[in-house]
Amino acid sequence: MKMTGQKKEKPVKYSRIRRIILSRILVAPFIILLMVCGVLVYYFAATLHSRVTGEMIRIVDDHRNMIDQFLSERTEDLKFIVNTTPYESICREHRLAEILEMLQKGSPAFLDLGVFDHSGNHIAYQGPYDLEGKNYQQAVWFQAVKEKPVYISDVFLGYRNTPHFVIAVRKEQNGVFWYLRATIDTYYFNNLVENIRVGETGEAYLINKEGVFQTKQRSGGKLMETDPDFSKTNLPGGRIVTYSTTDYQTNKYQYAIGRLHQTDWQLVVRQEYMDAAAPLIRAVMVAIGLIFIGGAVVVVIAFFLASNVAHRLSLADVEKREMTHQLIMAGKLAEVGEMSSGIAHEINNPLQVMKAEVTLIDDLFKDIAPQSDTDSENIEMIKDSVNQIGIQIDRCRKITQGLLKFARKSDPVIKKINPEELITETVDMVAHQAMLEGIPIETEIAPNLPEIESDPSQLQQVFLNLLNNAVYAVRESQKPEVRVIADMADKWIRIRVADNGWGISEDHLEKIFLPFFTTKPVGSGTGLGLSTCFGIIENLGGKIDVESDVGTGTTFTVLLPKG
Template structure:
């Protein structure tokens, strides 16, 4: 259907009273609404899920670190107990005085080193603190340890593990010492432990790629060497909270001496004398959080993109559908307006036809009177027959013919437009159809369209209202003439009307043309109200819908077959009269 390209249906047209499209620009509003309605809960779920996951990962990482430190502390405690047990075993099974022999002591040191390389030397010390025998790399035989803190603690408790100190050798080390009664005297067996070997064992903690562990004494001095680098016995620079964790195992977050954020975990070992400290960079400990954050960002971007595309598509379709409904509503109002105008024109046409019919009757009467007067004058001899008289008679005959023709047209209009209830009766199509075709034969002739009627040799009756049947056939003929004229503007068009018996007690009336045909997509809506393929002002879209309803009320049906570019065939099926 053509449209005025100079005007948009989305804006008001004061000439026909169209309203502005209220759905114009709704796509943006729908897009925003759908975006907010979908992205908000989506983002909320992601944020809440990330927060829950973060909390779970943080808690899990801290619990894992606490468990690792706890297990590592047990391993160190076991290691120290084993070293103490080694010394107790030597004292318990050696005969009196054998360990006071340097050669025997050296042999026992070699035996101990085979099980633990951390043993540096052995010393056998009497009750007065004098080292009676010594086996090791230093010259410490005869040294007096009576005033050494570790010696006094060993005599008091029977066993002692010292902090790291310098001693006579002036290098960091710590000792494991045990005391036993040998006869009337108390003997002390002391073993010096290599702090570097011990540090290697402490360092074997596994916490990511940045995890490390070390041991501090009660004053915060390094007892083992941390991986990050610090000298033994140097003061540790760790958070105050880590140095005083209290009882149990404590995990905290704090910045290190280099400004890096760490997770610290501390636990007391060696009967509360040493503090085992482990730390790991937060980025390493919470690496899963960064990975999860990356995944969440990717999911949000991908989900947001999918939601945006869906929202854009759905909003576009909604706006298009609403705009289509609006245009259909406006078109319906336009069609109703035109249909009302046509109804008014029809009423006016009926009135005009009635008014014209009265002068025609007068003219017909006067023409008859003129013929009677002329005949009387000829008979009386006052008017001589001749060429002039013959021309007058010919003119009067032509006037009578034209008056009859005009009267026939007005009578057809009055019959077509008369109001009242439907009167169904027997209609003989062989006599009825020529009258209907006569109403459009002049139009067909002017347009160069051949109009043909094919009827069977015997009478064909149908049960129908003559006026309504005339409306149906005229509508089909006018549509056929329009289609043929459009497809054959230079002539060659043809419209054929046929009638004859059909199936199941019906009679078929066919209107065929070789016009432009109907496209397949329009075939589904051909009988829909207000559907038309004609330009604006050339059709209302009501004709076929009304005809379909009329035929249905008369007990018949209609169908259509068409091939685009070749022509169309409408078939009206009406019931035959019942035999009485």
């Protein structure tokens, strides 16, 4: 039985169910997602770090070799000259110029060339400066080259007062040493080192063993200044090392350092850590982005899913309640039906005896009537009383028959019926009286309703009952109206009797089909009307249902099987 009053029975804990489902759906994927992302980032970071350091070591190694090679080639050039050219010959100015020209063809790094005697006197000079005749006895490079055959100086200012470095070679001729010195073009050499580029912030430079810049530092260190981070980069050993540390400005750098073979200089390649780790950071950002986007998608899907499931669950819940309600109702009706037929039977037996007695008394009166004129008034009264007993017995019989009809113990007489005719006839029986009371009965009958096989007199009894109830219910309405609507619904002929009367409360709605339930004043109704209707319709294979809202009206729906 539908209860419109069920509106207040809201889907129980709908949001709670949704929350539970949502959390269950989300927790596992999120843990997995986080784990996957974490593992990915970890391994990516490890790989990237080793790749970055490997790359830097490779750069240092390559360029160190290149610089070493450059220096050794230049040295070999000078050695070749001192070994092939005698001191007397080289001191001649044009000869020195020829040699410089030849060297410069080999490598544009040669800036100038000078010849020195054993005591450091500048014997011959070819180059852009005017240095001839100066004495270099006290010069650092001269001191050094006296001790060993080849010397590559650190960058110094010298007489020319610009930063440069020199390669000097020593030659012994006839027991006396002489020296050839070449200046390397600072600009050229700077380019050679400086051109190493790694990423955005990567740079390469040379420092000597005191930490003085031998080439410019792209990020600011000037030639011949001391590297402020020297303490962090001065590492012993010939192997290339790489590590990350912060500089004096607290920027984090990834360093790779290798010592040159030809001199004491160190090649430093460094890159800002954030720059070196940029791909990693991008990867992490992408991963986080994916987590967020994926998470958002999962959340949205899960939300809809959970809502859907929760909605279905709550619908199922409502359905189950309705079903339980219907089952209880059906059980109640069946129980009451069983009881009713028992009661009817038990009452019918004594009624039968009473009826026989009444017949006997009637017959006896017929016998004694002619003999007694005397007490005729009393006898008439007794007759009337007996007659009344007969009437009351009939009344009881109607009740027991009503009960039996509710219990579906009556046998229908099945005939072919045109539903339209049946409804019109039945409505006509009530319509006249209703019109007198100012209550219109509207009928809306769908065309071409199929014939049905049913019991016309029982159906008529049902519809009369429903119509009378409807008319009774709208008596006090402002605009009383009763509507009878007949149409097809699925495989059923559906006949609805609707009124806009005072409606039926939920309490009453539950009991409405039970025998003897009535809201009419005592004596106005037996309360068997609707229970009989219920019994008849069920017995005919149909269904009867009621919907009602207090103050709005009531609709009884009868479904009859088609054909």
